[in-house]
Ligand SMILES: Cc1ncc(COP(=O)(O)O)c(C=O)c1O
Ligand SMILES: *[C@@H]1O[C@H](CO)[C@@H](O)[C@H](O)[C@H]1NC(C)=O
């Protein structure tokens with residue numbers, strides 16, 4: 001019996017020469033693509049950190065401390081001792097993980113607590129957790145929008161929003177970055193067939209991660225009201241530290257509670273572990289729990305991460321001045337760099353893109369900075385448009401004045417070496 005099976009199997013799988021040709025074709029193609037990435041100077045190699053995430057780190061094969069200027073660790077909470085303690089306690093009380101999605105047996109007391117804390121933090125009715133904000137963005141548009149609807153999106157929106165939009169059947173319109181007259185044109189276009197059963201959803205990052213620019217939310221709100229639209233904002237680079245008490249771009253524009261849907265991440269300012277969420281009206285969150293695929297078909301957030309996020313919200317709510325430090329640091333860095341003659345993109349945000357243009361220059365510049373003990377990364381295509389390569393410096397509340405000055409001095413030295421500044 002066994003041998004008959006083997007014989008049958010070997011008969012079925014005879015076309016070996018065919019598969020090996022196919023394997024060769026695939027290998028050639030992949031090698032070609034990899035070579036083209038190397039030649040374009042856009043190869044991304046990962047540096048391996050051997051310490052916890054913080055403003056001072058070590059990387060493998062280097063004895064010296066490095067100053068880290070590329071984490072989204074805006075409030076310096078990634079290695080906060082209270083957060084670490086809360087995570088350890090949750091590990092003891094609730095275990096390492098749930099081995100389940102939420103609706104089967106993956107919801108614990110702390111998951112509901114965190115959702116309520118997030119909703120309250122943003123002054124919304126409810127919130128839903130995801131394993132990442134990428135998943136939150138992947139899940140929302142398909143769930144909310146149907147064929148007759150419109151999704152109107154800023155051209156520089158994050159990849160996760162773009163991918164989320166690709167999954168939905170609504171008609172897609174795109175407006176120029178932060179361009180309100182272009183947004184109005186697109187809203188007018190969608191308004192031609194106006195009836196009650198159409199949703200027109202404007203989607204934008206609150207703060208744009210590659211440029212450090214801020215969506216003009218009050219203008220967007222004005223247009224949304226005029227053309228009967230809803231607004232979705234991705235607050236990954238704002239939640240916890242942007243706006244006076246860290247409530248994000250809404251608070252920055254003094255309009256808390258007016259945006260229809262907010263997605264954000266636990267993976268940046270809120271402790272930096274992982275996890276994302278959508279917050280908004282109860283009906284929206286109810287529907288996402290029923291229909292959103294990354295929620296229905298993916299594991300629940302591990303308890304230590306949930307507890308660390310609850311603790312991060314505690315810290316931010318109980319220390320309303322916590323965001324101040326990161327903004328003072330950002331202001332200082334931006335001013336000093338501009339005085340030196342560097343071109344810094346963006347608006348008063350701790351994301352400070354130092355524009356260099358050429359991809360290879362950006363990557364060599366970052367290597368030279370590393371030799372001086374400063375860890376920064378060059379960003380190039382496809383993360384940013386071609387010929388718009390840059391070093392994205394991210395300032396944190398954890399940086400001291402001395403840390404900032406060392407970074408600025410290294411930029412001055414390397415900038416002169418490459419003739420980027422005089
Ligand atoms: C604007 C924006 N949205 C979404 C994400 C994805 O967040 P997460 O890491 O939680 O998947 C990121 C992360 O890079 C981001 O910058
Ligand atoms: C976190 O990092 C900062 C800066 O590198 C350091 O001063 C602090 O001691 C670290 N905290 C913990 C709990 O390791």
Ligand SMILES: *[C@@H]1O[C@H](CO)[C@@H](O)[C@H](O)[C@H]1NC(C)=O
Nearest residue numbers: 133135136137139140141263
């Ligand atoms: C984000 O918001 C959209 C709705 O605009 C939603 O479909 C999606 O599930 C939300 N979640 C995440 C993690 O972004």
